[in-house]
Amino acid sequence: MRIEINRPLDMHLHLRDGAMLKLAAPHSAKDFAGAVVMPNLVPPVNSAEAMSAYRSRILDAAGTHAKNFAPLMTIFLQKQTPEELLAFKNTPGFFAMKLYPAGATTNSDGGVRDFGEAEPTLRAMEELGIPLLVHGESNGFVMDRETEFLPVYRDLAVRFPELKICMEHISTAAALPLLDEFENLFATVTLHHLLFTLDDLAGGLLAPHLFCKPIVKRPEDREALRAAVFGGNDKIMFGSDSAPHPVSQKESAAAPGGIYSAPVLLPALTELFARNGALEKLNGFLGGNARKIYGLPETTQKIALEDTPQSVPARYCAEDGETCVVPMLAGKEIAWSVCE
């Protein structure tokens, strides 16, 4: 069997920098029309200059795939003035502001500590029509900490009714009703939260390459997310949260959170949707919904997949030979492949 989909969008992606960027960028740029790139570098991407320079490094790293790939750039929300926001908006490639509660994830120490102090910035974004992406993960390994964050989304949605607010990678059944309740709330969902539960991470031997934040959840959370996504909820967009970390760190006594899914996303998503009789919802989830929500241009480019099995490599290494990363589903078989 062969299917064709519109060239997709990844609405939440970590590309890193340096050798890791060179390794990761082609994996996304090969199959995707664009991706929302997270700004949590060291130092964070918090100015128009830093954003433009990072965008150039991404396009460089994407190589021959750059011509079909648009990095949708984000800037780390601090206390920017309306003038600064306007300058961002007028800078090519700018897409949205990313709000990190301080200390929430990798390299987020410069984030906002009190949402009240960000109020003037959020108000100006509302007026300028700049979307707000909220990183809703918790810093602690405590089940359901994400649901503690839900009142914050609710509060933001009420206080800034004209602001488009995206809950970045929701992972619980409890987050879904907010999408019905507030017109201006949207969400991204990852592939790994549709595939895995806590048993996959820690039910047997610990699987550090499946350790991410938010952590994969209970089967009932996964089922609720699947029902919403396969049911075609048009407020939910695909955001991989693909986040490479060097294998030396992931397989250590202090493994950072992050799953590297970029190389397998399209075939694995197609397999999952096919198994669940939901192939006709793939286009919406993989970019159609996002294009409508944010008014992004439609694409005329297609990408084809066929049900030819492939094996996922055990690891990918950068040109320096030292920076290696283990992809999601390493060593496993996927039932579908992208047609070259």
Ligand SMILES: [Zn+2]
């Ligand atoms: Zn992320």
